[in-house]
Amino acid sequence: MSEHVVSIAYDHPGHDLASASIKPVREVAPQDKPALIARIKRLLLEQDAVLVAHYYVHPDLQDLAEATGGIVSDSLDMA
Numbered sequence: 800m801s802e803h804v805v806s807i808a809y810d811h812p813g814h815d816l817a818s819a820s821i822k823p824v825r826e827v828a829p830q831d832k833p834a835l836i837a838r839i840k841r842l843l844l845e846q847d848a849v850l851v852a853h854y855y856v857h858p859d860l861q862d863l864a865e866a867t868g869g870i871v872s873d874s875l876d877m878a
Contacts, residue, residue, distance in 0.1 A: 832859070844867075852870070
């Protein structure tokens with residue numbers, strides 16, 4: 800079996816692929832959630848935007864998407 804190496808351009812100065820991983824999730828304190836949700840709703844309205852959420856994202860994001868006229872769906876439906 801032969802080994803194939805694939806090179807991928809990663810144009811982010813100061814970062815390499817080892818440091819390109821996702822950051823740990825930061826939980827929002829329960830007392831801070833209402834203000835954060837209100838801020839997100841306001842920004843969506845100001846930008847005439849909607850939130851599109853995938854089925855695998857946090858239920859809070861799914862709820863927010865549906866509450867603000869967005870959608871919760873899978874990749875095929877979103878395509």
